[in-house]
Amino acid sequence: MNYLGIDLGGTNLKGAVITEEGEIIREASRPTHAERGADSVANAIGELICTLAAGERIGGVGIGCPGTVDNASGEVVYANNLNWVHYPLREKLRERTGFAVELVNDANAAALGEVLAGAAKGAHSAVILTLGTGVGGGVVIDGKLLTGYTGAASELGHMVIAENGERCSCGRRGCFETYASGAALTRMTEKAMAQHPDSSMHELAKRYDGVDGRVAFEAQKAGDAAGDAVVKQYIRFLALGVANLVNIFFPEVIALSGGVAEQGEHLLAPLREEVSRMEYGAAYTAKHPKIVSCTLGYRAGMTGAALLAKNKNGTA
Amino acid sequence: MNYLGIDLGGTNLKGAVITEEGEIIREASRPTHAERGADSVANAIGELICTLAAGERIGGVGIGCPGTVDNASGEVVYANNLNWVHYPLREKLRERTGFAVELVNDANAAALGEVLAGAAKGAHSAVILTLGTGVGGGVVIDGKLLTGYTGAASELGHMVIAENGERCSCGRRGCFETYASGAALTRMTEKAMAQHPDSSMHELAKRYDGVDGRVAFEAQKAGDAAGDAVVKQYIRFLALGVANLVNIFFPEVIALSGGVAEQGEHLLAPLREEVSRMEYGAAYTAKHPKIVSCTLGYRAGMTGAALLAKNKNGTA
Secondary structure, three states: OOOEEEHHHHOEEEEEHHHOOOEEEEEEEEEOOHHHHHHHHHHHHHHHHHHOOOOEEEEEEEEEEEEEEOOOOOOEEOOOOEEEEOOOOHHHHHHHHHHOOOEEHHHHHHHHHHHHHHOOOOOOEEEEEEEEEOOEEEEEEOOOOOOOOOOOOOOOOHEEEOOOOOOOOOOOOOOHHHHHHHHHHHHHHHHHHHHOOOOOOOHHHHOOOOOOOOHHHHHHHOOOHHOOOOOOOOHHHHHHHHHHHHHHOOEEEEEEEEEOHHHHHHHHHHHHHHHHHHHHHHHOOOOOOEEEOOOOOHHHHHHHHHHHOOOOOOOO | OOOEEEEEEOOOOEEEOOOOOOEEEEEEEEEEHHHHHHHHHHHHHHHHHHHHHOOOOOOEEEEEEOOOEOOOEEEEEEEEOEEEEOHHHHHHHHHHHHOEEEEEHHHHHHHHHHHHHOOOOOOOOOEEEEEEEEEEEEEEOEEEOOOEEEOOOOOOHHHHHHHOOEOOOOOOEEEHHHOOHHHHHHHHHHHHHHHHOOOOOHHHHHHOOOOOHHHHEEEEEEOOOHHHHHHHHHHHHHHHHHHHHHHHOOEEEEEEHHHHHHHOHHHHHHHHEEEEEHHHOHOOOOOOOOOEEEOOEEEEEEEEHHHHHHHOOOEE
């Protein structure tokens, strides 16, 4: 039996037919056209489902959605980038396709995909962190997503690591997200560039058509002192939050995704060193979390959504 | 069938015969005499088990131990207040009693007790925080303790909330424990007393034979401005960490124990108000964690240990 996974994004809808083992057989995508309204987006999702399902025996459909979802009621509770509030997506898709879809937050879907079929395959437990505009992620323990009493995604980015620190878009101050997102790295880079007009970061930013998360890393690799300082500062903040999550969950794997994670060992090696010094009781155990990069890329969300549909009891 | 729960403390050994529902039928205690060495303590535990088990049909024995335990191997890996390193407690007790005991960290045992039979009975998920010398605790989801890949307890007190903040005994800086433990409240109180020689806290400290967690709260109740400021500052720190745990776990219940929790609504009411402002996405859900006091007191650990023995698959 195969399963359908859909990744509902603000810009594009992506979908795939996926095996029980998480392998992608066929995929397709459409523009979301969120500006046309929720019912129109539901039509597009329904059409994508029917197209992908044609000629297949489909055991279930899972949809990774941005924002807060309530899988019990079948609603997208709140998704600011779609401008949806309490939208009954399951009911709308049942009318259009006959499938009773499973809903899951998109970051959680991606986390589940990486644990069941990607970077943390086979792990007892894993924390997946996405370092993008914000810091998103998910926690999977014994194959089950941690979603809590409210059904909300674990909001790992909204853990305060710096009391009275920088203002976060969520209203708190000092959230992990304000220090460890890709956007935070860009802000740190811009600040260092303003202080160091001779840094090679200026040249790199021109080459990349603007400042992004790569600039400081590339400058560091070229021996630039200001770039090196930015990267070290960024990794120190990232390590603080990762170490907090280690001490809370003691997971087998911590896997990073998002643009910054593309730095691979340039990010991971110093991060592991910082985190190992902050791991509680590290001296007394031989088991330590492995810190790695995610492997499924944009397919993680579709894969996780499909595998969630496979195992409808896949949340805890 | 009944179960035996043992709470191995640095000073006293406590044990009880407990029903499947978590009710205590009979209890007993002994001094631990840790200074006599691990084998001598194991003898005392064995004797306590045999005494309590006499004439009963016992389905299993659970032991809440300080420090890091490895229930897979049956060892107390490290317990600094007993001075034990890699002590094979299960094997020692099997020789003495015939029972293959289940080992669990003491704070986790207490958390499990509160969730299965106390303040969070019937809850989907709960975070239990003990505000004592440190900040200990446990997380229970769907009736299972969160223990992680290493089998270690969740070390909720060793989550940094203040980057580059006060030094913690674990080696990091700014841990939740250094701001929200009972000991932290005492330190804040002492500091405020030094700055405010006219505060009624001085008189209260004499009455209590020293500064402890009650002084600032009692001063606040009597209208003392300096005491009020200490309590507000303490609750603000406590709320930061509690809100982090809410955003990570979205549990149904957060329950507090330890001396500070005896303040009841004087602590809980302002804490709820602070936390509610920091709860991620609170505006879009009707479900919010309940913040309450624990109800089992010193019996929580024995109860949880016994119920863990009842459900040997009780960890996740």
